[in-house]
Amino acid sequence: MVPFPLPPDVLRTLPEVQRWVDTPAIAAWGAPYAPTLTAAGGVAAGGGRLPSSAVPSLRHSVTVDACAWLNRGGKSAAAGADQSAGARVGSSPPATVAAFDDDLGVPVSVKSMMYVPATSPDGSTVLGVTVADEVVACSKGIGRSGSVGSLGRWVLSPSEGVLTYAFGTEDGRHVLFGMIRQGQAETNCVMSVLRRPTIPGGVPFLVSRLSTLSQRVDGVVSSPAGLADGAVGGAADGDASASVLSAARRFFSRTVGTFGEAAVPAFSDASLASVAGQAAAAGAVGSVTSTIARMEIASSSVVVRLRAAALASAGVHPGGLRLSRPDVFRGVGGAPSAAMRPSTPRRSRIELATVPDEVTRARIVRNREAARRSNAKRRARTQEARQVAAVAAAAVEALQGGLAEGGGALP
Numbered sequence: 001m002v003p004f005p006l007p008p009d010v011l012r013t014l015p016e017v018q019r020w021v022d023t024p025a026i027a028a029w030g031a032p033y034a035p036t037l038t039a040a041g042g043v044a045a046g047g048g049r050l051p052s053s054a055v056p057s058l059r060h061s062v063t064v065d066a067c068a069w070l071n072r073g074g075k076s077a078a079a080g081a082d083q084s085a086g087a088r089v090g091s092s093p094p095a096t097v098a099a100f101d102d103d104l105g106v107p108v109s110v111k112s113m114m115y116v117p118a119t120s121p122d123g124s125t126v127l128g129v130t131v132a133d134e135v136v137a138c139s140k141g142i143g144r145s146g147s148v149g150s151l152g153r154w155v156l157s158p159s160e161g162v163l164t165y166a167f168g169t170e171d172g173r174h175v176l177f178g179m180i181r182q183g184q185a186e187t188n189c190v191m192s193v194l195r196r197p198t199i200p201g202g203v204p205f206l207v208s209r210l211s212t213l214s215q216r217v218d219g220v221v222s223s224p225a226g227l228a229d230g231a232v233g234g235a236a237d238g239d240a241s242a243s244v245l246s247a248a249r250r251f252f253s254r255t256v257g258t259f260g261e262a263a264v265p266a267f268s269d270a271s272l273a274s275v276a277g278q279a280a281a282a283g284a285v286g287s288v289t290s291t292i293a294r295m296e297i298a299s300s301s302v303v304v305r306l307r308a309a310a311l312a313s314a315g316v317h318p319g320g321l322r323l324s325r326p327d328v329f330r331g332v333g334g335a336p337s338a339a340m341r342p343s344t345p346r347r348s349r350i351e352l353a354t355v356p357d358e359v360t361r362a363r364i365v366r367n368r369e370a371a372r373r374s375n376a377k378r379r380a381r382t383q384e385a386r387q388v389a390a391v392a393a394a395a396v397e398a399l400q401g402g403l404a405e406g407g408g409a410l411p
Contacts, residue, residue, distance in 0.1 A: 003195060003205040010272065011035065011204065016179040016190055019155055019164040025121040026155055030166055033153065035194040035204040039172030042196070044392035047168050048151055050314040054118035054129045058307050060245050062252040063114040063298040069104035071260065071290035104292060110136040112298055114306040115154070117248045126156040126248045130165065131310045133302075148176065151313060158247030172196070174207065182254060187214040190266055211266035214293070218258040256295045263289045 011017055020030040032047035114131040121127065130152040152167035161182040168175050178191035193207040264287075298306075355361045 003207045005203045006194070006206050007203065008036070014177070014192060014272075016164060016177040016192055019162075019179065020166070020177075023121070026125070026127070029127045029153055029155065033166035033168050033175045033177075035175050035177075035196055036202075037196060038198060038200060038202075039196055041200065041391075042168060042172050042175075044388065047172060048149060048313065050129060050131075050151060050310045051118060052314065054116050055311070055314060057116050057118050057128075058310065060249070061114050061116040061303075061307075062249055063112065063303045063306060064252070064256060065112050065296045065298045065302065066109070066293065067107045068109040068261075068291045068293045069107050071292050072105075107136055108291070110134070112302050112306060114298075114303070114310070115248075115252045116310070117156075117245055120244045123244065124157070124159060126158065126244055128154050128156065128248070129310070130154055130167070131306045132167075133306060133309065150309060152176075156248055156251060158244065158251055161251065163251065182251065185215065187259075188212070189214065206272075209266045209272075210263045212261055212263040214259045214261045216257050217260050217292075253297075256297055258292070258294045261291045261293055263291070 012021060017035075019026070021027055032042050032045040034042070034045070037045065111132055111134040113133075115128060116131065117126045117128045119127050132148065132150055132152065134148060149168050149170050149172075152165055154163055154165035156163045163180040163182070165178050165180075166175060173196055175194050175196060176191060177194065178189060180187060180189045189212040190209070191212070192209045195205040195207050196202075197204060350364060352361050352364065355364065
């Protein structure tokens with residue numbers, strides 16, 4: 001299909017986007033993936049970095065491996081799905097799984113995902129991070145725009161069984177917004193790919209939008225047994241947020257299993273019909289794509305690898321690094337105590353007129369000139385860093401202002 005622009009009022013009506021403007025806390029959490037930002041603005045807002053609030057919650061994460069194959073139909077696919085389910089619960093030998101893979105051919109998507117619950121602003125909604133590693137990347141309608149980045153964010157409402165997520169591509173030019181509604185017999189998912197504007201204040205373009213219906217074909221209705229060590233983290237006893245964390249783990253654990261999926265382009269929303277127009281008539285509505293997906297609890301090695309990748313992306317502020325106990329070596333207001341402050345005398349400036357040796361005077365002049373050039377470069381770098389910080393602050397202020405006014409800021 002041909003991408004078409006989405007005005008702010010239409011953009012906010014999409015269910016997968018609307019959830020991100022429900023509250024200021026959710027809006028701030030999704031700010032790095034706002035489709036109204038440029039790629040550079042998304043990076044400045046924190047895209048591609050693990051939030052510091054998510055680091056302590058890595059122990060509560062749920063990690064899964066996911067594979068998907070095109071469903072060519074026929075007896076082998078249905079039989080293979082049943083055999084795979086039997087192998088996973090231990091009623092068939094492991095060789096059956098290999099046969100299932102061979103029957104379906106080469107997978108179209110292979111990836112590992114770690115779901116990290118970071119915080120719960122209201123005690124009922126969970127804000128979290130997804131750490132992903134795509135071995136075989138699925139285009140998700142992005143085409144040549146690049147693969148999905150390794151970090152994304154999500155909002156989960158356990159009581160409703162609804163997960164809303166956002167991802168960005170590695171180059172930051174595109175963002176993905178999706179909403180998964182989990183039911184007892186089937187799961188519905190709608191996902192949009194948006195191309196960000198190239199200039200601040202521009203309008204994003206809708207590249208693709210898919211609606212997927214997923215049904216379990218392995219007959220398993222409960223959380224899987226035999227979880228790998230560390231694949232599903234636990235909550236500490238007495239933790240006030242233990243119930244919310246448990247609900248989040250149950251949600252992601254229910255995604256484990258074998259599923260039949262059918263995806264179709266989704267442009268039937270009333271809000272989209274007014275702007276899609278000829279684009280939909282020209283091929284936005286296509287045929288059904290059928291796949292078979294299998295989700296498994298990841299091994300401990302995958303858990304360790306994704307945790308390391310997540311921590312490597314987290315920024316560390318130098319002020320947070322300490323080599324000693326702050327209560328012993330710090331005084332009032334965080335300043336070093338008088339007893340611990342070193343008494344290093346300052347060296348007075350040397351007057352060239354008092355230096356009798358010509359060679360020594362020349363060396364002093366050269367050193368001062370080198371110091372002057374070094375200080376000028378350092379001041380230039382500091383000024384550049386301040387300008388970058390000002391741009392990031394202006395982007396966040398614009399997002400908050402647009403949210404308050406109901407304008408086209410962050411979804």
